[in-house]
Amino acid sequence: MRIALNARILQAPRTGIGHYVAELVGALAQESDVELSLFHGWGWSSQLPQATMPGYSRLTPLLRQIPGAYQARRWLEQKRFDQRRAQPIDLYHEPSLWPLSFEGPTVITLHDLTHLHYPETQPPARLREIERRLADGVQRARLILTDSQFIADEARQHFGLPAERFVVAPLGVAARFHPREPAAIDTVLKAHGVEAREYFLCVGTLEPRKNLTLALHAHALLPEALRQRYPLLIVGMAGWQREQFSAQLHTALASGHVCLLGYLPDEHVAQLLAGARALIFPSLYEGFGLPVLEAMASGTPVIVTRRSAMPEVAGAAGNYIEPDDPHGLRDAMHRLIDDQPYWQACTDAGLQQARLFTWERCAKVTARAYRQAMGG
Known part of the structure; x- marks a missing residue:
């Protein structure tokens, strides 16, 4: 399976979703039938970028002040993403909110619905983009991965989708987290x-x-x-x-x-x-x-x-x-x-x-979702 995974979030300092993408990519490498291509917003790579520290981009505050900046960046990202289509892609996985346009099967990861419960935690321009694009992305996705059953149940009710559209893939714990003297x-x-x-x-x-x-x-x-x-x-x-x-x-x-x-x-x-x-x-x-x-x-x-x-x-x-x-x-x-x-x-x-939570299990559930979304 040739999987395109949007890893643009790894260009930012790693918090929850960034760690999810980085650990999932590493664990999916153990799945013999999964071949990943990582989209970084402006190009493609097979390698994870190094984690950045805060202050990685001076453009972010500026983008919040420019009308239409989010839409313009999105348009550019879509153009860059489309350039990869000369090389075959079987499935596109969007691990963070709304997916880019893709004519083949799409899987998304919906981590939460924070924007509904706490809209004040999002910059206004970003919130408008979430509200404009997320529902469409959820409807287009063949399968929706969630980190927990709670979010699967909440999203199913909110979007009015059947339970079989959702796959719960609990997160894992990185090797660096262990007891220490x-x-x-x-x-x-x-x-x-x-x-x-x-x-x-x-x-x-x-x-x-x-x-x-x-x-x-x-x-x-x-x-x-x-x-x-x-x-x-x-x-x-x-x-x-x-x-x-x-x-x-x-x-x-x-x-x-x-x-x-x-x-x-x-x-x-x-x-x-x-x-x-x-x-x-x-x-x-x-x-x-x-x-x-x-x-x-x-x-x-x-x-x-x-x-x-x-x-x-x-x-x-x-x-x-x-x-x-x-x-x-x-x-x-x-x-x-x-x-x-x-x-x-x-x-x-x-x-x-x-011990009940591993990235290996998360990757296996995710790879199984890929196969299911492709009709396997």
Whole structure:
């Protein structure tokens, strides 16, 4: 099967969907009947590009100010994509929102419907493009891959499509996420002024949907001595409209008990996850929740909301909280500090749960969807 996969998102700093594309491409290489060609927006390659850091493009802020810029870029990408048709393509896989035009079978991955629930998390021009193109792309796709059953059910109801059009392909966990001895992560931890198992960690783009204000509020409710010993570290890029919670963030930063680390290299994030007392992931809406899986695979307990797809990922290993209950989150943090047997039980349960998710399985389900979409 000659598969064209749109990998343009890999030109950006890698967050959830970028990691999905990179890991899926690597795992699909083990499928003997899959031959991938990667479209990078302006050309084609068989190799993954190197991950970039924030600031990779000075054009992005400019595009938001120019009327019709998204449509113009889309037109250029379509022209570049069409140039590849001189070489046969059996199927086109679009792993991020709306697909380009292609006369053959198309498979798309629909990670979530964030734009419906939290439109304020998207720049207006991009939101208009999503609203204009996504429904058509979903209707044109022969099969729609989702990361979770929750999103499959939600999308089926929203778009009015039959269940057989959807294939659930749960994500996996990269090899860099595994338990580590304190000595192995000491350099990275010391660079951020913390000791192994003596800090809480949040991982995610700074935007309202991630509900980081709950983590800030709950951490502030801990006794002063615990806040000092167990600071809260926040890792993630600045998202759209992050100013909605900036006042509380500035107050927390001024206290000295909260540290905003920004976007970090993948390996640094993996080491921080392996050394945390727990991952706090209070998101309001997720199509999967990859940091939850990565924390469990690293031997770190997770505190999550019982919302959207997160119970599918955390299973019985999750410490569940309500998304509007800072006292409940504080109590969960307090217990993971004070009750070492309970902390160890959560760690063991998380490691067991994480073994259920692999990129190899995700690739096999995806390759099977390719065959099905081609009529095989």
